[in-house]
Amino acid sequence: MKYIKKLIGFTYYKLKKIFKPSNLLYIIISKTKSKFLSTIRAKKIYGIETAKQLAIDDNLEIYEFHKSYFEKFLPSNKNLTLLDFGCGTGRYLELQKLYKKIYLVDISKYNLKIASEVADKLEINFETIKGSLNSIKSKIDIFFCVGVFGQQYPFNKNTVNKIYSVLQPTGKAIFTVKSIDYKNQEVYKEVLALDESSIQNILKGFNFSTEQVSFPSIRGEKESFVVVELNK
């Protein structure tokens, strides 16, 4: 009897863990790579408290590495428009402020509110778009995105086609895709992460280059990303 009770308790505990809404969502996304469910998950993550924390993290020393890394990809021509997809709380606005117009796109209204305040302080000409990739209607010169693909949004052919379609004829895109195979340094496995060769396969037929980069992480170790530069 004692063992049966233990078994029931153990099974109940396991099922409760599996069927916890966030875990269930994680399991379904890992099987389906669903864009819709990934977006729902991201929306749930970025509530008011997470947004406040993200804004605090934006000023951490470790992100100086990221900022100086991405700065070198940004053209110096001031007469361009830039769109930051999944802009969060505006970590990269200081780098982007030279451009004539910035589109800040994010699914989280809390993140967008903080990013807008930062943009106002920097006297940037900007517009916010609360939505996902399909909400982008304007043509832009630079598509910029850090920390979204392979993490909170699936990276596949449709994703690349959409990015490509919003670029002006001489436009370019700079974005990260979370990768899974960098020298065993991973500290956190992302459900949508891909290896570099799968990322290159998806990009086949486009004018692109990739670089696998190990970024310092807030989680204490290095995290690997593939940085993609895509030219029209």
Ligand SMILES: C[S@@+](CC[C@H](N)C(=O)[O-])C[C@H]1O[C@@H](n2cnc3c(N)ncnc32)[C@H](O)[C@@H]1O
């Ligand atoms: C890890 S944060 C990165 C924020 C910022 N790019 C940075 O590097 O500091 C991911 C951001 O992507 C946004 N996001 C996730 N899925 C999205 C989607 N489908 N459409 C728009 N934004 C999304 C989240 O709300 C969050 O602000």
